[in-house]
Amino acid sequence: MTKRIAVREKVQERAEPKRAAQRIREMAGELFYRQGIRAVGVDEIVARAGVTKPSLYRSFPSKDELAAAYLRDHCDASLRRFNTAMDERPDDPRSQFRLWLADLSMRATQADYRGCGATNAAVEYPEPGHPARIQAAENKKQFRARLRALVRAMGAKRPDVLADGLLLLIEGAYASGQLFGPNGPARVLVETADALIDAHLSKAPRASR
Amino acid sequence: MTKRIAVREKVQERAEPKRAAQRIREMAGELFYRQGIRAVGVDEIVARAGVTKPSLYRSFPSKDELAAAYLRDHCDASLRRFNTAMDERPDDPRSQFRLWLADLSMRATQADYRGCGATNAAVEYPEPGHPARIQAAENKKQFRARLRALVRAMGAKRPDVLADGLLLLIEGAYASGQLFGPNGPARVLVETADALIDAHLSKAPRASR
């Protein structure tokens, strides 16, 4: 974040060596997500990234800030995936949302599912001022706003209430996916969300699907 | 400090000195829940419990097993609270459940809410064989069974589906309570659950509240 790269003439993004900071960031992302932030030491990160510890501390002021960077990456990616999924058919937001939910339901009922990285980070760091916690809260805030916009586009009468209800279901899928494996409650995610949306849209409460 | 009393003839459970194991268990419970298991060292536990480390390891084979014991206590207590709340008026399970949900909604929208200890433990210990994770999964399994029985008593047509839908909402409240503080999604917990139950009971989908 300090100096510039100065090689952007013709081959600025060749992936062969890959900057140390980037390798660290990616490896830290995988390890933090799979094993939890506290469970992963900086030595393990640099070892598996094929770099050394000073390289880490040249790019990140501390492990806590590296964790915050991981969360930023994590939610940038998931928010982008959500947006592109919705933008595929802007005319039918409900169907697109349903597809996204079905995908989440599938992932959340797999054996090694690990839930949402931001939620997990907040569990690991309850201290209010911690960088990882601040970033996690920011991620959640952004997703909530995005979900509200989507529900508003569905034409719900009380969009914020419905959006929060759906958010409860989604967070519930994140959490329960880790504890109950397959056959967990996340398997009913789609039809439960359907019932909820139906109720808020005053359509026929049956007749879904 | 704290001499012994040696009176267990007639009053064997006076709370004055309290066995070291019990003090450890209680203090570990508080600290583990508030700060997370990994964040709390055994030194802090014994120091704040007013005992010493060997006392801990005489009663518990390891910190991991102490964490498992904490989870057992945690969910024993919450399951007992749930049962007594339901048993107050066995004729009207839905109202009692509604009251319990309202209480959860209130707690989950307070600033320092920490969610469910079992869910948090599973986040901290993703490794499948870990004692804390095993106990956490057991807790969740028991609660799911209890919830299914309750929904069955409500007379729902597909009780397991409704119970899992409600479980998603509950776990969602646990998780989102930690990230969004007050004004978080958990504020709509009761009315969302109502809408869901209505839909499953084929009552008028409106008319809630």
Added chain:
DNA sequence: ATACAATGTTACTGACCGGTACGTGTTCGC
């Protein structure tokens, strides 16, 4: 060639971690 930026190498710090060997004091059966 040279200058510079990025990274690696090695070694280190002090704090803290979970866990334990061993000694001390109190209580109770006799």
Added chain:
DNA sequence: GCGAACACGTACCGGTCAGTAACATTGTAT
């Protein structure tokens, strides 16, 4: 009274943690 059993404390272990200092090496651009 006396010794065994019990509950508990003192002092310590080796390992790991996050983070740093000082220096060597590489690659690249001019």
